[in-house]
Amino acid sequence: MRAVENALGITIPENARIIRNIISGIQYVQDHVIHFYHLHALDWVDVTGALKADPAKTAALAQTISDWPNSSPVYFKAVQGKVKALVESGQLGIFANGYWGHPAYKLPPEANLMAVAHYLEALEWQKEVIKMQAFLGAKNPHPQTFLVGGMAMPIDPNSQNAINAGSLALMLDLAKKAQDFVEKVYIPDLLAVASFYKDWASIGGGVPNYLSYGEFQQDTKSNTTNCWLPAGFIRNRDLSKVEPVDHKKVTEDVAYAWYKYSDDDKKGKHPWDGESTPNYTGPKPPYEFLDTSNKYSWVKAIRYDGLSTEVGPLSRMLVAYASGHKRVKEVVDMVLGKLGVGPAALFSTLGRTAARGIETLVTAEMLPVWINELAANMKKGDLKIHSGDKWDPSTWPAEAKGYGFHEAPRGALCHWVVIKDKKVANYQCVVPGGWNSAPRDAKGQRGPFEESLIGTPIADPKKPIEILRTIHSFDPCMACAIHIVDKEGNELIKVRAK
């Protein structure tokens, strides 16, 4: 959408810009909370450990870190009863075969019980707050109101079929629910859990380069760099300098990916010239192992200025922090202060997980601001949601090229389009999961997942929970194969994380 808008030189209306910010904003908040509680927490929280907790002590713990109302001994006793009943039923379902009782679990029983209670609360919460996006986008997931040139959700204070005062009230109510939970449950839990795992502030750092395209546009120009969360590139962990982003510096090579380029697999291509011709050279399924000395991945080696680069909340927060973003700086410093660590701790597994929480908090604070911004624009009488001058392909030039930046919850996303004779001649999506799970490139540089695992201590190679902690800290959006290899190069075990 932004790629085509960029190619055709379309400026979207102010209302569309604000609606897109609200849709992305609630997506960040809801998605990050799901990630923390439902896709990552069980790497740190032992569900069975909750059975040993004293509900009264759990209540005392919860009340010291937050004034969230669900914190009585009776409440935690009921949650503990649920866990007990599940274990006793013999039907453990999604909790069966976890690494329960693993020595790498460090939380006291009361913290485990508190986290399990919030795991369940977050499940209920997430389906409520995301109704903000479902309202503006028709449904979630897969909102359907995005148009090239604007949005399809009409605005009219005097219609019952459009965004009106009632809609604004609905959204403000959901924004309040979102913000309350993040402030009173997620952030206190994150700090409480992190305080038991500070050793993870020096593990899992990975590659030293961080990219953000910038998001939450503050003006209506296509691919603007004027964003609430700024665009920028940080090289070699140097927070004293933020380089401006140039989309032309993005390349993909396929030296180790199952594709074939028409010229040279080892030479990186810019996505406008991108090719995706499959060339599978791996073993015939079923197989146990991949040969990583040759091509071994369906993901291309995406590079920025030739460098392996991490994307995601950590990159966005680092770029914002280093750019002097006032609120991000305040919250980052608060979190570092509470944990008693310095900024270098951000370059780690724990830093990645903390950055996601920091971003959630600052974004949740903006939701009511953006909703009120929409209200203020409606008050001026501006009902425009779409720029339709280029809707009809007959108005298009014979050839056009565009690119569209977006920061998805998981990181930098850009689509590149080449249009010829009113048709798409080439379209390349370079997605956050691709950046982070990229394989080696022609120069032998490892991708961010790969690099982050180097040096990770493993207590029990048969139960490599430490690997899951680091890989999950990226919020991977794909199943990925993880191979643990001993010094002789023999594979000990394979883990698939999702």
Place this chain on the structure above:
Amino acid sequence: MKEESLFESLLRRGVSRRDFMKFCTSMAATLALPTAFSAQIAEALEKKQKPYVVWLELSDCAGDSEAILRASRPTIGQLVLDVISLEYHETIMAPSGHSAEKSLQDVVKNHKGKYIAIVEGAIPLKDGGIYCTVGGRTALEIAKEVCGNAMATLAVGSCASFGGVAAAKPNPTQCVGVKEALPSATVVNLPGCPVNPENVTATVVHFLTFGALPALDKNHRPLFAYGKRIHDNCERRPHFDAGQFVKKWGDEGHRLGWCLYEVGCKGPQAYMNCPTIRYNEGTSWPVMAGHPCFACAMPQSWDALGPIYSRLPNVPGASYQATADKVGVAVVGAAAAGVAAHAIIRASTSKGKQEDK
């Protein structure tokens, strides 16, 4: 220990009889049954053990997994703790890797023929299936084993049902839906992009309640959810009949909720219960939010129904009401005659001009 019934399990978890009956009543509503049926549903659920369920993700985007997290009747928390025993779901299960595969194998071995398989995503067949492998096995091999040993398979979302966007032309990995990949498997298709989670839970409860799969149409979709045309249940239908159409995004008609037919709505060719149950606990659905339906629940909607914003052919303004109805009649008649509805839709789309004469 003895496996307890669903109702016993709910009682033990502190769910009151009253709440349980409320749940059964809402299930009856989703299943389009008279409310008197809620007692029957309750009775059935009280007797059954929690059914074992495994959820596979193949060539997918996890959109249907996300969707099921938004379920409201029951919620995902109730579903995985109280209603079913979800033994395998890559995204939300605690274990990974070998431990996760063990969970899957345990179900296939220990509960053969007694578990429900849910499949999300298409199955790529090209080049021996190398385009989707999990743990070194192809999607097809995994589906053969898991669906072949299941009591029944629910294909959730348009990709598992019919190939979906993964199978759109040129379909580079030769993706197909589960039923096409495994013709002998018992498959219920629950298409939609994403699937509406209430249709998933309703299908599971239907099965538990009546001891049989729901009645299906020729595309293996339950009639309780896909038996009616979107166009016939659409809240904007009166504007269609009155000839009031949105012409441009944000014009007066758009702001007033007029019919989206002229900006490309495929509601006259789509069968699904979106207008009645909507998404996200009744919050909205595409037409309500001002965007055309693109018939995501119909087979091969990406290729067969034309560009999203192109008007269906041969419906020139208010005078075409009879024509649009005729399209619907043709589809219903085709289904009854045992011909795949999508083939007829294709035919009526391309030949519409002649038929209209």
